[in-house]
Amino acid sequence: MIAYNILPGLNLKGSIILPGDKSIAHRAIILSAISSGKTIINNFPANKDCQASIEVFLQLGIKIKQDKSGRIVVFGKGLKGLTKPKRPLFIEESGTTFRLLLGILAPQKFEAELRAGKALSRRPMLRVIAPLREMGVLIFGKVAKLENGISEEYPPIIVRGNNLKGITYSMKVASAQVKSAILLAGLYANGSTKVIEKEPTRDHTERMLDLFKAGIKHQGKSIVIKGGRALQTPGNIYVPGDLSSAAFFMVAAAILKQSEVSIKRVSLNPTRLGIIKVLKRMGADIKIENIKSKANESEPMGDILVKSSSLKGVRVLSKDIPSLIDELPILMVAASCAKGKTIFEGVGELRVKETDRINSMLYNLKKMGVDIKSIKVGKSENIVIHGVNQLKGAKLKSFGDHRTAMSAIIAGLAADGKSSIDDVSCINKSFPEFLRVLKSLK
DSSP states (O other): OOOEEEOOOSOOEEEEEOOBOHHHHHHHHHHHHTSEEEEEEESOOOSHHHHHHHHHHHHTTOEEEEOTTSOEEEEEEOTTOOOOOSSOEEOTTOHHHHHHHHHHHTTSSSEEEEEOOTTGGGSOOHHHHHHHHHTTOEEEEEEEEOTTSOEEEEEEEEEEOOOOBOOEEEOSSOOHHHHHHHHHHHTTSBSEEEEEOSSOOOOHHHHHHHHTTOOOEEETTEEEEETTOOOBOOSEEEOOBOHHHHHHHHHHHHHSTTOEEEEEEEEOOGGGTHHHHHHHHTTOEEEEEEEEEEETTTEEEEEEEEEOOOOBOOEEOGGGGGGTGGGHHHHHHHHHTSBSEEEEOSOGGGGGSSSOHHHHHHHHHHHTTOEEEEEEETTEEEEEEEOOSSEEOOEEOOTTOHHHHHHHHHHHHTEESOEEESOOGGGGGTOTTHHHHHHHTO
């Protein structure tokens, strides 16, 4: 554990370039590994989660070279080129790696065991396992009974590869990871696989599949993929800056007086723009500049300029939550500094992230003098925040969660008086350069 002291920041000024988007990077590694030929991935982020994806495919027999400049070279072996790992695959704490890998391993001709770190071993996996079982895979997780009597399954998980059949699956939970696992399994299935979404989620997998010429099709709220089509490497992929990482600097610039921050070459994926839309509704001075419609024919990107703003409370509807689920902790900080009341509806999924992020953010923001509460609504819950004129310095906790830790640091910059946080080592999970980048703006 590494403690950190936070002194109030007067203002932030300057421009920054962020490491590549974590979600895009995972998918770039996966599809490069199961295509034929060499793929070069540029601006690959050096965080623990993405390194977990690299390590897994090394164990599955894929040659991967990486250097310190963020350049990764993957020598793919095609759809049927993976080999049986010599030992259980340890995924660390990367939920994206774990869930998407289930879809890749489902059709393989070997058995593999997936293990996870302490936090990820507590995250529910039945949402992914159930549709893969419908496709014909033999998959076994650690079964546990919940308080409501319903069974859930957790890591470790054993996957016994099998011939798969295409299915039509209506999503039970709005989850890009679940959708992605099904579509990846669909690459190998007999016939077509269709995923129907009630609410749109991140579409990085669909974009990457399209980039690799997988023949993916969109039919209204459905995504369809036909099995057995070999993937074609695009040769080079550029990973735009991570918008979830940018969110911390966007909120910091908005709530700290006399601040102006420009964030260069950031992903502007339409399914990820919820954070920008909500901040603009709150009154944030945000401009998007230098838009490039496509980055290597996959993801749009551009620059984001944010200036100090007077924020106001808003209502964020449950249908908007999937597009900003990872940004909710830092949005709670923005709401705490806004005038009036902010309501985040349908945020129950925050309970099953790396930590219980509802609990972690309630704990920290209450310590800083914020009127914040959680209200049960049906099977989910809402967060209600009444903004305060000034946050108070306090002793804060990361709860071992990277997004809680970074949100707490930004809140501390806006507080009256010194704050401290018990551990910042967890930030390495997604953004090890965070503190260095933050200091460059002072």
